[in-house]
Amino acid sequence: MTTSIQRVRVRVEGVVQGVGFRPFVHRLAHELGLAGFVRNDARGAVIEAEGDPAAIEALLSRLPAEAPPLAEVVVAGTEVVPARGERVFAIAESAAGGPPDAQISPDSATCAACLRELFDPADRRHRYPFINCTDCGPRFTIVRGVPYDRPLTTMAAFTMCARCQSEYDDPADRRFHAQPNACPDCGPRLSEPLERFVAVLQTGGIVAVKGIGGFHLACLAGDERAVAELRARKHREEKPFALMARDVRAASDLVRLGPLEAALLRGRDRPIVLAPRRPGARVAAAVAPRSAELGVMLPYSPLHHLLLADVGEPLVMTSGNVSDEPIAFEDDDALARLRGIADAFLLHDRPIETRTDDSVLRIARGRPLPLRRSRGAVPSVLALPVPPAQHLLACGAELKSTFCVARGRRAWVSHHIGDLQNAETLASFERGIAHFERLFAVAPEVVAHDLHPDYLSTAYALAREGVAHVAVQHHHAHLAACLAEHGETGPAVGAIFDGAGLGSDGTVWGGEILVGDLRTFERAGHLWPVALPGGDRAAREPWRMACSWRLAAGGDPRPLRGVDPERWHAVARIAESGLNSPPTTSVGRLFDAVAALCGLRLEVSYEGQAAMELEAACDGAERGAYPLRTVAGVLDARETIRAIDRDVSRGTATGTIAARFHHALADATAAECAQLAGDRGLDTVVLSGGAFQNRRLLERTAAALEHAGVRVLVPERLPPNDGGVAFGQAAVAAARSALV
Numbered sequence: 001m002t003t004s005i006q007r008v009r010v011r012v013e014g015v016v017q018g019v020g021f022r023p024f025v026h027r028l029a030h031e032l033g034l035a036g037f038v039r040n041d042a043r044g045a046v047i048e049a050e051g052d053p054a055a056i057e058a059l060l061s062r063l064p065a066e067a068p069p070l071a072e073v074v075v076a077g078t079e080v081v082p083a084r085g086e087r088v089f090a091i092a093e094s095a096a097g098g099p100p101d102a103q104i105s106p107d108s109a110t111c112a113a114c115l116r117e118l119f120d121p122a123d124r125r126h127r128y129p130f131i132n133c134t135d136c137g138p139r140f141t142i143v144r145g146v147p148y149d150r151p152l153t154t155m156a157a158f159t160m161c162a163r164c165q166s167e168y169d170d171p172a173d174r175r176f177h178a179q180p181n182a183c184p185d186c187g188p189r190l191s192e193p194l195e196r197f198v199a200v201l202q203t204g205g206i207v208a209v210k211g212i213g214g215f216h217l218a219c220l221a222g223d224e225r226a227v228a229e230l231r232a233r234k235h236r237e238e239k240p241f242a243l244m245a246r247d248v249r250a251a252s253d254l255v256r257l258g259p260l261e262a263a264l265l266r267g268r269d270r271p272i273v274l275a276p277r278r279p280g281a282r283v284a285a286a287v288a289p290r291s292a293e294l295g296v297m298l299p300y301s302p303l304h305h306l307l308l309a310d311v312g313e314p315l316v317m318t319s320g321n322v323s324d325e326p327i328a329f330e331d332d333d334a335l336a337r338l339r340g341i342a343d344a345f346l347l348h349d350r351p352i353e354t355r356t357d358d359s360v361l362r363i364a365r366g367r368p369l370p371l372r373r374s375r376g377a378v379p380s381v382l383a384l385p386v387p388p389a390q391h392l393l394a395c396g397a398e399l400k401s402t403f404c405v406a407r408g409r410r411a412w413v414s415h416h417i418g419d420l421q422n423a424e425t426l427a428s429f430e431r432g433i434a435h436f437e438r439l440f441a442v443a444p445e446v447v448a449h450d451l452h453p454d455y456l457s458t459a460y461a462l463a464r465e466g467v468a469h470v471a472v473q474h475h476h477a478h479l480a481a482c483l484a485e486h487g488e489t490g491p492a493v494g495a496i497f498d499g500a501g502l503g504s505d506g507t508v509w510g511g512e513i514l515v516g517d518l519r520t521f522e523r524a525g526h527l528w529p530v531a532l533p534g535g536d537r538a539a540r541e542p543w544r545m546a547c548s549w550r551l552a553a554g555g556d557p558r559p560l561r562g563v564d565p566e567r568w569h570a571v572a573r574i575a576e577s578g579l580n581s582p583p584t585t586s587v588g589r590l591f592d593a594v595a596a597l598c599g600l601r602l603e604v605s606y607e608g609q610a611a612m613e614l615e616a617a618c619d620g621a622e623r624g625a626y627p628l629r630t631v632a633g634v635l636d637a638r639e640t641i642r643a644i645d646r647d648v649s650r651g652t653a654t655g656t657i658a659a660r661f662h663h664a665l666a667d668a669t670a671a672e673c674a675q676l677a678g679d680r681g682l683d684t685v686v687l688s689g690g691a692f693q694n695r696r697l698l699e700r701t702a703a704a705l706e707h708a709g710v711r712v713l714v715p716e717r718l719p720p721n722d723g724g725v726a727f728g729q730a731a732v733a734a735a736r737s738a739l740v
């Protein structure tokens with residue numbers, strides 16, 4: 001019956017290019033007996049399907065439900081068009097024209113089908129370190145421009161052999177239009193045979209390994225001497241090293257894994273997952289000193305799979321850099337910078353376009369808590385609850401920097417860029433912004449930035465001419481980021497605890513209780529302010545904060561053990577005089593003070609180190625809490641400090657003191673926020689800021705709030721630290737722009 005034949009045109013957006021979407025549509029249409037075509041264009045894909053209306057209905061419902069693993073299907077519109085009497089369903093050539101709007105998929109771990117081929121001696125890609133298909137492989141890190149097509153990737157220089165080309169051209173093949181498709185005959189190669197590097201590793205050497213987003217430094221995880229040597233060569237760096245284990249079973253020899261941790265480890269984005277260290281795990285002491293957790297990931301490139309299989313035991317896989325520098329991702333740079341660290345360089349000739357660090361997360365409240373959102377997650381789109389009136393760019397903060405571009409409801413938060421005070425990092429920040437503007441066709445008319453005039457991200461923002469500038473207070477951005485990632489606009493109460501951010505009153509904030517929505521906020525409370533003696537130096541020398549807090553608390557004036565009495569008194573004098581000692585409400589600095597008072601750490605080599613170690617030191621069995629009173633919205637920790645001093649002088653165990661302090665801060669915060677929410681008729685409290693990377697603090701605060709009947713929102717897709725600030729700035733700028 002020809003009269004019942006219908007033809008529809010379906011516009012599909014989302015991630016549909018280079019992920020096997022067209023062959024999938026082709027198979028589906030074939031199965032349903034539909035004619036027509038599917039075609040990529042600048043905005044995604046267009047399908048025209050002709051045939052029985054019930055079959056068309058089935059196509060529409062199965063499109064999103066059965067799409068290939070890397071695809072994100074958004075059906076943006078469906079219209080009925082005149083039937084053409086076609087008989088076949090075709091994959092049509094891409095149409096040019098219109099602004100590019102197709103989304104690029106993040107890099108994805110080697111899929112099961114490719115893994116089977118990798119280890120199959122009969123397969124033509126047996127042990128080929130660059131095997132991939134439309135379901136897996138590098139994406140974002142090899143993209144040079146859009147449309148996402150081989151000539152605009154770092155695979156452009158490799159010409160496919162006849163067999164690879166025929167896979168690439170065959171809609172029925174798993175490698176149809178897999179842009180990085182390659183084989184040993186035509187694709188990228190290792191610099192030298194793998195055996196050599198396996199031998200170096202097995203004999204305790206250090207190998208620089210070129211991966212997907214940059215270089216790793218690898219050595220045997222259980223080799224005390226090798227790991228200590230790596231740490232020494234990396235110049236006293238004290239951050240924990242990440243580990244790579246062959247599979248979940250091997251990972252669970254190192255850390256305790258629940259079902260959620262195991263699922264996250266196996267995810268296509270292959271993040272580093274922090275989990276509790278297993279007692280007796282065969283891991284060198286220098287891997288993560290003073291840490292109760294280890295960061296573990298599974299192999300995510302075929303090269304990693306081969307390396308782990310051949311070496312036969314877990315490896316340290318830490319970023320290929322010297323202390324605070326950004327990780328190396330270009331061969332020459334890696335050879336120059338890592339020469340003094342690595343005994344051998346495992347290189348290959350597929351260039352990395354964009355430096356992308358490993359993503360890191362831990363689990364809190366039974367959900368993932370991102371600490372760094374980068375490889376595997378970027379450049380997935382995030383939705384803004386209020387679309388901006390114009391295209392916008394948000395420049396973020398300064399440490400753990402990211403930026404964000406947005407157009408309509410869609411926002412793209414960049415990979416982790418790092419500390420902008422490093423010249424090379426600043427350069428990749430600027431290059432990254434230009435890259436994202438091109439990839440996502442964003443021409444910013446509004447540029448959001450932090451209030452802090454000295455942040456290099458602010459300077460960059462202000463140097464952009466012909467745009468409107470929007471300054472966003474740091475802690476408001478943290479609050480807005482969390483609301484927006486949950487699709488909410490507020491108002492809500494927010495406890496935003498971090499190291500530092502410039503406040504609206506010109507002082508250094510960091511322990512803020514805000515009431516706000518995406519547009520505006522009010523500072524309803526904060527931590528008791530104390531002097532920050534020596535400004536930024538105080539963040540590197542926690543004993544200074546111990547001195548400052550002791551002074552404020554009117555407690556023991558004697559110098560802390562281990563601190564030169566003369567320096568202590570000098571710091572006490574500047575703290576009292578206010579000279580180069582701005583007042584701060586920073587929770588991060590309160591943690592520093594407590595860590596120093598306990599004798600845990602007088603100096604740190606990176607932001608947050610003292611707090612991390614204080615959390616790790618907590619005695620899980622301790623139930624007590626120190627007093628911490630709140631008066632008129634001010635969390636007065638002076639009595640807490642006096643109580644800690646008393647316990648220290650009594651010889652109370654550090655683990656007990658650490659736990660009682662965490663409990664005090666969590667309980668006081670929850671009580672104050674619940675009270676405030678009640679007073680203002682609000683039902684939601686946001687917990688964010690870098691201090692809430694601390695699971696003990698986060699879980700106890702959230703549990704107390706929930707016990708009081710308050711709904712708690714915590715960042716789940718973006719980190720609570722400054723890596724989330726850019727998205728918050730974008731949400732604020734968007735909400736403000738929607739007004740006019």
Ligand code: ZN
Binds near residue numbers: 111113134135137
């Ligand atoms: Zn694959």
Ligand code: ZN
Binds near residue numbers: 165186
């Ligand atoms: Zn080939």
Ligand code: FE
Binds near residue numbers: 478499501722
């Ligand atoms: Fe912050």
